Amino acid sequence: MSVYTDLSASEVAAYLSQFSLGDYDDHQGISAGVENTNFFVVAGGHKYVLTIFEHHSAKEVENFIKVGRHLAEQGVPVPGPIADAQGLYLHSLKNKPAILCPCLPGSHPEQITADHCQQIGAALARFHLAGEGLDSLEENNRGLQWWPEVGRELIQANMATGLQKVALLTEEQQEILIDEIEFQESNTELWYELPRGLIHGDLFHDNALFEIVEFKSTETDGDKLGAILDIYNSCQDAWLFDLAIVANDWCANSAGVWQEGNLPALMAGYQSVRELTTLEQQAWGMCLRAAALRFWLSRMMTQQHQAEAIAKDPMAALVTTTKDPMEYFLKLVRHRDTQY
Ligand SMILES: Nc1ncnc2c1ncn2[C@@H]1O[C@H](COP(=O)(O)OP(=O)(O)OP(=O)(O)O)[C@@H](O)[C@H]1O
Ligand SMILES: N[C@@H](CCO)C(=O)O
Structure with a gap:
């Protein structure tokens, strides 16, 4: 459940009256998503999505508007914000x-196929290249600098609270966390030599929509990518890191096992638009590990914040959607054990 800020019909109608879209018809809270409040709204017979930002400042949202408009103008299928009258x-x-x-077309596919991976790979490369016209991009605030900072905070919290209270990290996990942070820090120079620019930063499969074809009559009939959503983590960082975020979510199961055909399809799709450099090919293992570390850390941090919020107010549990940190720990461990 993710309607943190409720709106009445008259509040939505008053908001819509500032736009030249026709009269308010209807609105409905969207349950998916964990960060912001989203509503489907209908005005003048057309459907839109109204987003209320729960944690971002107006300045940050100004930046999302700039990026969203720019990408939509470049033909990347992101929802470009609409101006009022x-x-x-x-x-x-x-x-x-x-x-x-x-409101862009499509839904989230139940089963991710190699074809979905091929399409998202190509779209991600277009997203990267389309960002080239944007100036003064924000640096990634959940990147290389953030991991040691939050990692050490989590370790301290872990030791201070004791495992029984928040149960964040076992001793083995703590050792792996420290070692992985050191490994990533030792590669800082390589990190900054990688081609960089605009990244999405959170292109999980629940942030993409496909127009689903139920009955496929020919070989070429297939689901078609309709939208890339949630550009609210977009920033400047290494493009390969963004590709690794996608690979970890779209191509591996929750235990970190690669799903037959998905990774080659993702890479082929990406490289049909933008070839990886030799340096990027060499840095692939490092980036897969970095992307796993990034979401292991953020999920643990969210879990810890949620535990604190629930301790203060048990009702907070009702609006809490949890994503399992263990999934990303397992992915990290697999990457650490694999020679790429
Ligand atoms: N422009 C849009 N067109 C169609 N559906 C949309 C659009 N924007 C959002 N949605 C729907 O709303 C859901 C939640 O949106 P979104 O992922 O942006 O929420 P969030 O809370 O910001 O995300 P997250 O949980 O990833 O932080 C999406 O999964 C999608 O189903
Ligand atoms: N996509 C993120 C949550 C939203 O940032 C995750 O799965 O941890």
């Missing part, structure tokens, strides 16, 4: 930043 994109609802976007 005064030409304004950013609004405030219940004192939080809010934007309106078109």
Whole structure:
């Protein structure tokens, strides 16, 4: 459940009246997603998505608007924000930043196939290249600098609270965490030599929509990528790191086992648009590990914050969606044991 900020019909109608889209017809909270509040809204017979940002400042949202508009203009299938009759994109609802976007077609596929991976690979490469016209991109605030910082904080919290309270890390996990942070830090120079630019930063399969074809009558009939969503982690970092984030989620199961055919399809799709350099090919194992470390850490951090919030107010458990940190620990361990 992810409607943290509820809106009445008259509040949505008042908001929509600033746009030239026709009268309010309906609105409905979207249960998927964990970070922001999203509603499907219908006005003038057309469907839109209204997002209220729960944790981002107006300045950060201004930046998402800039990136979203730029990518949509370049033909990348992201929802480009819509301006009101005064030409304004950013609004405030219940004192939080809010934007309106078109509702893009498709749904999340139940089973990820090699064809989905091929399409998302090509779309990711286009996303990377389309970012080249954007100036003053923000550096990744969950990148190379963040891992040691949050990793050490988590270790301290782990030791301070004792395993029975938050149960963040076993002794073995703690050792692996320290070793992995040292490994990544020792590769800082290589990291900054990798081709870099705009990255999505969170292109998990639940952030993409496909127009699903139920009955395929020919070989070429297939689901078609309809949208890349949730560009709210986009920033500047190594492109290969972004590809590794996608590989870890789309191509491996929750135990970290590669799914037959998916990884080659992802790589072929990406390279049909942008060839990887020799340095990137050499750095693939490091980036897969970095991407696993990034989400192991962020999921543990979220879990810890949620545990603290629930300890203060048990009702917080009702609006809590948890993503399992263990999945990313297992992925990291597999990558550490594999020669790429
Ligand atoms: N423009 C859009 N068109 C169609 N559906 C959308 C659009 N934006 C959001 N959605 C739907 O809303 C859901 C939640 O959106 P989103 O992933 O952006 O939420 P979030 O809380 O910001 O995400 P996260 O949990 O990844 O941080 C999506 O999974 C999708 O089903
Ligand atoms: N995609 C993230 C959550 C949203 O940032 C994860 O699966 O941990």
